[in-house]
Amino acid sequence: YPNGVQCSNLTSYVDTAGREYALVGNTQGLSIVDITNPTNPTQLFLVPGATGQGAFWREVREYNGFAYVTTEQASGIVVVNLNYLPDSMGFHTIKPDGMSTSHTIFIDENGVAYVNGTDKGLLYLDLKANAWNPPLLGKFTNYYVHDCIVRNDTMWAACIDDGFMHVVDVSNKATTNNPSKVLAQWNTPQDFAHN
Secondary structure, rough: OOOOOOOOOOEEEEOOOOEEEEEEEEEEEEEEEEEEOOOOEEEEEEOOOOHHHHHHOOEEEEEEEEEEEEEEEOOEEEEEEEOOOOOOOEEEOOOOOHHHOEEEEEOOOEEEEEEEEEEOOOEEOOOOOOOOOOOOEEEEEOOOOEEEEOOOOEEEEEEEEOOOEEEEEOOOOOOOOOOHHHHEEEEEOOOHHHO
């Protein structure tokens, strides 16, 4: 990218015609790049994002033709409709539970987005119910979660500020703050809890 634009995260998307795209989070927003011909990548769109110091990290994940972009800049989550690529796309910003900042996002096999490192805790969003405007299913506020992975309603949460990993039963998204939902915990050096 020219002019000192820095990149932080990316994912891929393939449309119904088989065209391939790189979805690149960078300091300007979300860059949507047609990589169908890998020797000639072409940026089709730049979805503008908040800029500034907190916007250096921008993570993106895709679910059923929609991209979800997080940033630590006070600007919510950008939802991008990819279903009309390569001709057009649409986007808007959501602020579930009034959240403003977020660090990372993970989407499980059930279409639930786990938005980590927000100013409102770890938020659970139901993308399957409404991909454009996902409802809030619940939140985990016991510890700051830097990142997580979820399989079969079990969440492995990196609690970076506290120096441990938590394994949490998230089968009922409304009750995950209950201490009985913690299945395991192990202490780690804080650098290891980053991952």
